[in-house]
Each structure stands twice: as structure tokens, then as C-alpha cells.
Amino acid sequence: MYKIVEKERLNPTVTKMVVEAPAIAKKAKAGQFIILRSHEMGERIPLTVADYDRKKGLVTIIYQLVGRSTMLLDNLEVGDAILDFVGPLGVPSHVEGMKRVCVVGGGVGCAIAYPTAKALYDNGTEVTVITGFRNKDLEILRDEFEAVSHHMYTMSDDGTVGEKGLVTNKLQELLDAGEIFDEVIAIGPLVMMKFVCQLTKQYDVKTTVSMNPIMIDGTGMCGCCRLSVNNEMKFACVDGPDFDGHQVDFDEAIARSRQYADFEAKACEKDCHLFHKEVR
Amino acid sequence: MPNMSPNKVPMPHQEPNVRNKNVAEVATGYTLEMAQEEADRCLQCKHKPCVNGCPVGVQIPEFIALIKEGDIEGAYDKIKETNALPAVCGRVCPQEDQCEKLCVRAIKHEAVGIGRLERFVADYHMANGENKIPTIEKNGHKVAVVGAGPAGLTCAGDLAKKGYEVTVYEALHKAGGVLEYGIPEFRLPKAIVSKEVQALKDLGVHMETNMVIGKVFDIDELFEDENEAVFIGSGAGLPNFMKIPGENLNGVFSANEFLTRFNLMKAYDVEADTPIFKGKKVAVVGGGNVAMDAARCAKRLGAEVYIVYRRGTEELPARKEEVEHAMEEGIIFKTLNNPVQVLGDDKGNVSAIECVEMELGEPDESGRRRPVVKEGSNFTLDIDCMIMSIGTSPNPLIHRTTEGLDTNKWGCLIADPKTGATTREGVFAGGDAVTGAATVILAMGAGKEAAQAMDDYIQNK
Numbered sequence: 001m002y003k004i005v006e007k008e009r010l011n012p013t014v015t016k017m018v019v020e021a022p023a024i025a026k027k028a029k030a031g032q033f034i035i036l037r038s039h040e041m042g043e044r045i046p047l048t049v050a051d052y053d054r055k056k057g058l059v060t061i062i063y064q065l066v067g068r069s070t071m072l073l074d075n076l077e078v079g080d081a082i083l084d085f086v087g088p089l090g091v092p093s094h095v096e097g098m099k100r101v102c103v104v105g106g107g108v109g110c111a112i113a114y115p116t117a118k119a120l121y122d123n124g125t126e127v128t129v130i131t132g133f134r135n136k137d138l139e140i141l142r143d144e145f146e147a148v149s150h151h152m153y154t155m156s157d158d159g160t161v162g163e164k165g166l167v168t169n170k171l172q173e174l175l176d177a178g179e180i181f182d183e184v185i186a187i188g189p190l191v192m193m194k195f196v197c198q199l200t201k202q203y204d205v206k207t208t209v210s211m212n213p214i215m216i217d218g219t220g221m222c223g224c225c226r227l228s229v230n231n232e233m234k235f236a237c238v239d240g241p242d243f244d245g246h247q248v249d250f251d252e253a254i255a256r257s258r259q260y261a262d263f264e265a266k267a268c269e270k271d272c273h274l275f276h277k278e279v280r
Numbered sequence: 281m282p283n284m285s286p287n288k289v290p291m292p293h294q295e296p297n298v299r300n301k302n303v304a305e306v307a308t309g310y311t312l313e314m315a316q317e318e319a320d321r322c323l324q325c326k327h328k329p330c331v332n333g334c335p336v337g338v339q340i341p342e343f344i345a346l347i348k349e350g351d352i353e354g355a356y357d358k359i360k361e362t363n364a365l366p367a368v369c370g371r372v373c374p375q376e377d378q379c380e381k382l383c384v385r386a387i388k389h390e391a392v393g394i395g396r397l398e399r400f401v402a403d404y405h406m407a408n409g410e411n412k413i414p415t416i417e418k419n420g421h422k423v424a425v426v427g428a429g430p431a432g433l434t435c436a437g438d439l440a441k442k443g444y445e446v447t448v449y450e451a452l453h454k455a456g457g458v459l460e461y462g463i464p465e466f467r468l469p470k471a472i473v474s475k476e477v478q479a480l481k482d483l484g485v486h487m488e489t490n491m492v493i494g495k496v497f498d499i500d501e502l503f504e505d506e507n508e509a510v511f512i513g514s515g516a517g518l519p520n521f522m523k524i525p526g527e528n529l530n531g532v533f534s535a536n537e538f539l540t541r542f543n544l545m546k547a548y549d550v551e552a553d554t555p556i557f558k559g560k561k562v563a564v565v566g567g568g569n570v571a572m573d574a575a576r577c578a579k580r581l582g583a584e585v586y587i588v589y590r591r592g593t594e595e596l597p598a599r600k601e602e603v604e605h606a607m608e609e610g611i612i613f614k615t616l617n618n619p620v621q622v623l624g625d626d627k628g629n630v631s632a633i634e635c636v637e638m639e640l641g642e643p644d645e646s647g648r649r650r651p652v653v654k655e656g657s658n659f660t661l662d663i664d665c666m667i668m669s670i671g672t673s674p675n676p677l678i679h680r681t682t683e684g685l686d687t688n689k690w691g692c693l694i695a696d697p698k699t700g701a702t703t704r705e706g707v708f709a710g711g712d713a714v715t716g717a718a719t720v721i722l723a724m725g726a727g728k729e730a731a732q733a734m735d736d737y738i739q740n741k
Contacts, residue, residue, distance in 0.1 A: 023491075023496050023497070024496060027495070027496055037453055041546065041549070041551050041552050041553060042553050043545060043552075043553040043554040043555075044453075044545070044554075068553060069553055072553075083453070084453040084489070084490050085490060086451070086453070086490040086491075086492060087492070087495065087496070088495055088496070089492065089495060216537060216540055216541065216545070216554075217451070217452065217540060219451050219492055219517075219675070219677065220517070220518055220675050220676075220677065221517035221518060221519070221536055221540070221675060222519065222534055222536045222537035222540055223519045223521065223533075223534040223536070223537060224533075224534075224537045226521075226528060227528070228528055233521060233523075233527070233528070238677065249528075251628075252528055252628065255530060255627065255628030256528065256530060256628070258530075259530045259531075259557070260555040260557075263555035264555070267553060267555070
């Protein structure tokens with residue numbers, strides 16, 4: 001059992017939890033994830049390690065309330081315990097040897113982008129951050145990103161926070177202005193990552209994406225999380241989750257991500273009506 | 281005078297058309313009377329050929345004699361001397377190729393039902409017996425076992441009995457390996473697996489679940505933690521795909537994924553949160569035991585199910601009993617057929633597979649007749665779900681993170697076939713991690729031999 005030592009609502013649909021998991025905290029690196037199961041008949045869900053404290057043995061996760069399992073997780077409070085908590089899984093993000101990097105985070109993807117931005121910053125990379133949200137209420141991790149970036153831009157669909165527009169608008173503006181990045185790292189909804197990749201391809205800027213397919217075991221034994229990268233089959237849980245965005249088949253990944261949409265909607269409606277509050 | 285009936289006492293079964301709609305166990309097991317009647321068929325041979333067929337060397341005539349005397353607990357203790365998981369072995373071992381193959385009664389008639397009797401004894405003990413927790417004198421040495429499948433559990437049990445402090449590290453949230461995620465409830469009830477695992481915990485084995493070795497700890501760290509030897513029984517859990525177009529369409533699954541959802545996550549149960557795709561027409565590609573399991577699970581979810589296999593019915597690698605059970609339950613066999621591509625609709629869902637017919641040519645290196653494509657025989661089979669069951673390979677996670685641990689070209693750990701010693705000192709391995717996908721009992725045999733070798737290694741160090 002893995003004790004919850006801190007819980008904070010970052011916005012109406014996004015929660016941060018700090019969990020006691022010393023062995024994972026000792027090993028975790030930016031870009032890696034954990035799999036958790038909150039109760040006996042629960043499913044296994046993957047969540048990125050958003051932060052860790054090696055000394056205190058703590059791992060931070062940030063999740064969005066999107067369905068039954070995240071709702072049930074959100075019912076747990078400080079002092080409660082999570083039944084199963086496995087990790088660190090996946091290959092750590094590559095953060096060495098880069099001079100200038102642009103980290104693009106969309107929505108709750110910012111929770112995944114944050115540890116990567118931090119690792120780059122700590123390595124002496126000049127970090128530009130672009131975050132994007134639907135509106136002001138959904139913004140998360142502003143202070144955290146400001147602390148680990150040299151330049152920071154926030155975009156929102158309705159202009160209530162930062163500039164009105166999409167993250168791709170800002171990225172294009174920077175690239176047009178002659179900004180040179182060794183790499184763009186894009187983390188967020190599949191559609192956002194797809195459009196970032198389409199843009200950066202035109203400018204020939206290397207782009208890494210963090211893929212978020214459906215997973216079960218997270219250790220490479222089922223292939224549920226498979227995707228096509230450069231026309232080869234890869235398992236995101238062991239080969240990724242980071243991949244060269246210009247080689248990923250996003251349309252296939254988007255179709256695969258909807259595989260259980262009907263089941264998930266039913267599972268959610270059954271005992272929670274929060275589904276209507278869902279934010280994408 | 282022994283019971284000279286040419287046939288085994290029949291095993292009670294659920295009717296095919298009843299059982300293909302539930303997940304309860306197909307074979308319901310002998311009563312005490314049936315067991316004693318069957319035990320009476322054993323001739324108590326002095327040279328015990330049956331024992332040579334058992335990879336863990338169960339003292340078969342001895343335990344059968346105790347059944348005859350009505351001392352079922354005594355029979356249980358006798359089996360347990362050499363077999364850590366009797367309730368499992370009695371159900372899933374291919375006895376026809378092992379102990380029962382060498383039974384003297386099998387020369388003219390049916391062999392003694394050794395598996396059925398072993399199962400009876402274990403079940404009887406679980407239902408009626410007392411859980412005696414043995415007192416074992418600790419020998420002060422510490423060892424680690426990676427993987428809680430049949431190989432790891434057997435190795436751990438044997439080492440614990442020798443007095444070692446044993447910790448088993450398991451990546452999933454439940455111990456059991458393929459017994460938990462692979463073999464379905466209707467062949468091996470999970471309550472039985474849990475009880476067998478509990479029996480090992482009672483021996484003092486520490487079971488650490490949620491521990492992915494190679495990620496959370498590597499092998500070097502297990503040695504730093506004062507373990508004097510490590511056994512790797514991490515299995516062959518990496519699914520193979522066919523490398524044909526359309527394999528990433530929605531509705532295409534590896535058997536591992538489908539079975540993990542069904543068995544480990546109990547996705548068939550309305551109370552479970554894990555979803556499973558309930559196809560209407562399902563094609564399972566492959567002909568092994570895993571293919572039979574996947575097909576029968578899909579049937580229980582309400583599908584019309586096809587087994588698509590490139591060789592003939594005679595060549596099906598699955599146990600004959602499993603093939604018969606599948607046929608009785610209404611699984612349709614399309615043998616001498618092979619998929620060449622998966623076809624999808626505009627939403628990315630599988631809609632059909634294009635197959636070719638095959639014929640059998642000359643035997644290949646494996647000794648089996650090689651399937652050859654019949655030119656121009658292409659046809660399509662409309663389906664909405666496809667389950668790939670064409671084998672698995674060892675997971676590379678551990679050898680990638682461990683220096684000096686060599687593998688062969690199939691990714692299997694190189695280990696001495698007698699002792700399980702790997703190319704790295706103090707590290708032993710066995711089961712599917714070494715052989716590639718094989719059987720539960722062979723993995724248990726390897727775990728048993730490695731336990732002995734680890735004991736020798738530590739005592740002579």
C-alpha cells in the first residue's frame with residue numbers, strides 16, 4: 001500500500017497527489033511514468049511522474065478527472081493508501097547536451113512536460129516554455145514552469161490567460177522570428193502533438209513527443225500500447241513513451257486511443273455524473 | 281487385486297453448452313470414491329517409470345498408495361515433498377506427455393489418471409486439511425527470486441524449505457505469472473493459485489509485488505542488498521505479432537493483452553473496471569494452448585469464434601484435451617489457413633482478414649511439415665476482433681540492465697541446462713526466460729534444479 005501524503009486541487013478537474021513510494025522516488029527520472037490501481041476491482045492506469053523527492057521518498061502524480069478510475073482515485077484523501085503503485089516505467093527523457101529547447105505543454109500534459117523542462121533547466125539548457133489551456137480556470141503549474149524556464153508563454157483558447165490562440169501559433173511566431181531550437185518537446189493531447197509536429201517539420205526542427213496510449217501492464221508484455229513509428233511497431237511502455245514526433249503515425253494513435261470510448265462513457269455515467277464536466 | 285478397468289474413471293465435467301457461457305471450472309474434479317477407485321488402477325510398479333516422466337520427481341506410486349489407504353493428508357504431504365504447486369500441476373500439466381506417458385497401464389490401455397489424482401489430493405487438502413505451518417530452521421543466507429511464475433515460485437519454495445531467507449519480486453500486482461494472467465479461470469481457478477501462493481508465504485517466502493526488476497532495482501542492487509544468489513524466472517511475456525499490414529487496427533489484440541484483461545483484471549465481471557472488447561466474430565490466430573484459451577474466453581464473452589491455424593488439425597500444438605474442449609464448446613477450426621493482411625473500416629476498426637489456404641509440404645528443421653501457400657487461394661473472413669496467439673519471446677528488460685548476462689539470438693538467457701547457472705556468477709535462471717515459451721511443469725522443474733544449484737553454490741562458496 002502506498003500512502004497519500006498530500007493532495008491539492010490544481011483546478012476544477014486536475015488534482016495533484018504526493019505518494020509515499022521510496023523505491024520509485026529513488027530511481028525515477030523525467031519522462032518516466034507509474035501505473036496505479038486504486039482498489040481491488042480497479043483497472044491499472046498509467047500516470048507520469050510529475051515530480052519526486054528522493055530524500056523523503058515521495059512521488060508526485062497529477063491527474064485529470066476524465067473517467068471512472070480517476071474519479072475513484074480522487075475519492076482518496078491524505079492518509080488513505082493506493083493499493084498498487086508500480087514504477088518507474090518507460091525510458092527517461094533525453095535531456096543531455098542540448099543548448100536551446102522549446103517545451104510545449106497542452107492542458108494536463110503540462111504535468112508531464114514540467115519534469116522534463118526542469119531536468120533540462122537543471123542541465124543548463126536555455127528553456128523556452130509554451131503552455132496552452134482552454135481557459136484561465138484550467139491553467140496549472142504556472143509558478144513551477146516560471147522557475148525552470150528562461151522564456152515562458154501561455155496561450156488560451158479564449159484569451160482569458162496569456163495570449164489568445166493555440167500553442168502552435170506561438171511556436172510558429174517564435175520560429176518565424178528566427179528562434180533556433182535544438183529540439184521541440186511537445187506533450188499534450190494527441191491532436192496538439194500532431195499539429196506541433198506538422199509545424200516543426202516545415203521548419204526542420206527535431207521534435208520529441210510523449211505518447212499516451214492505452215496501457216495495462218506497462219512492462220512490455222501485452223502490446224496494448226503499440227504504435228507505428230517510422231512504420232515499425234513500437235511499444236510505448238518500454239520503447240517510449242518519448243518518440244521522434246516526425247515519425248509517429250498520429251492518425252493511427254488517435255484511432256487507437258478511442259478504442260474503449262463507449263465502455264468508458266458507460267463506466268463513468270454509471271456512478272458519476274462528473275463526466276459532463278470533462279475537459280479536453 | 282487392482283482395478284483392471286482399461287479406462288480411467290471419467291472426470292465429471294460441466295456440459296459444453298452450459299460452460300461456454302460461464303467462467304466456472306470445466307472439469308469439476310473427482311469425489312473421494314472416484315479417486316480411490318482410480319487409485320486402485322495403479323499397479324505399484326517397483327521400478328516406477330511414471331516418476332521419471334515428472335520434471336519435479338513426484339513420488340507417484342507412494343502418494344497413490346496413500347489415497348487407497350484413505351490417508352489423503354499423507355498423500356498431500358508426499359506430493360508436497362517435491363512439488364510446490366500440486367493443485368496447479370494436477371490441472372495444467374500435459375500428463376499425456378509426461379508421467380502418464382510412461383505409466384505401465386498405458387502400454388495396452390489408458391494410463392492411470394495421475395494428474396486427476398494429484399488434483400484431487402490438493403483440492404481435498406485445501407477443502408478439509410489443516411494448514412500446518414512447518415518450522416524451518418533458518419540457515420542465515422539470503423536469496424532473491426525475480427518473477428513469481430511457476431519457475432520462481434518453485435525455486436522460492438525449495439530454497440525456503442532449505443532454510444534460506446527468500447524474497448520474490450513480481451512486476452504485476454499479483455503473484456502467479458501465467459497462472460494468474462494467462463491460464464483462464466475455467467481451467468485454473470484463481471482462488472487455487474492464491475492458496476498455493478499463500479502456502480509459500482506460510483513457508484516464510486517474502487512476496488514483493490509491483491516490483492519491476494530492471495526498473496525499480498537492477499540485479500546488482502539485489503546483490504548489494506546482501507542476497508548471495510539470484511534466480512531469474514521472468515518468463516517469456518513479450519508477444520509476437522505477424523508483421524502483416526493492419527495489425528494496429530482497433531480490435532486486434534495480442535493473446536497476452538486479451539488474456540490479461542480477462543484473467544488478471546477480471547474484465548468478464550461486470551464489477552471490474554477494466555474493459556474488454558466483446559467481438560461478435562473473433563479470429564484467434566495460432567494453434568497452441570494459448571490460442572485455445574483465448575478462443576474459449578472470447579466464446580464466453582458471447583462471440584462466434586474461429587481458430588485460424590496455418591497447419592492441419594493433426595499438427596495443432598495445443599494439448600489434445602484442450603482442442604477437444606474447444607471443439608465441444610463450439611469453436612470453429614479453420615486449419616490450413618493463414619492471414620496475410622488485416623482489413624479495416626474508415627474508423628480504424630478491423631472488419632475482416634484476408635487469408636490464404638495452405639498445404640503441407642516436406643518436413644522442416646523442426647520436423648513438422650512445412651505449410652506452403654496455395655497460389656491464388658486468397659479469401660476474406662469477416663470479423664470484428666482478431667487475437668494474435670503466435671507465440672511470445674522473453675522480455676528484454678532484465679538482460680538490458682544487467683551486465684554480463686548473455687542471451688542467445690532469440691533473446692533467451694543462456695543458462696546451464698542442468699543447474700540454471702547463467703554467464704554471470706551467482707545468477708541462475710530457468711523457465712521460459714531460458715527456453716522461450718514452454719510449459720508450466722518444465723518451468724517448475726527448472727526452478728527446482730536451480731534451487732539445488734543455488735544451495736550448492738552458496739554452501740561451497
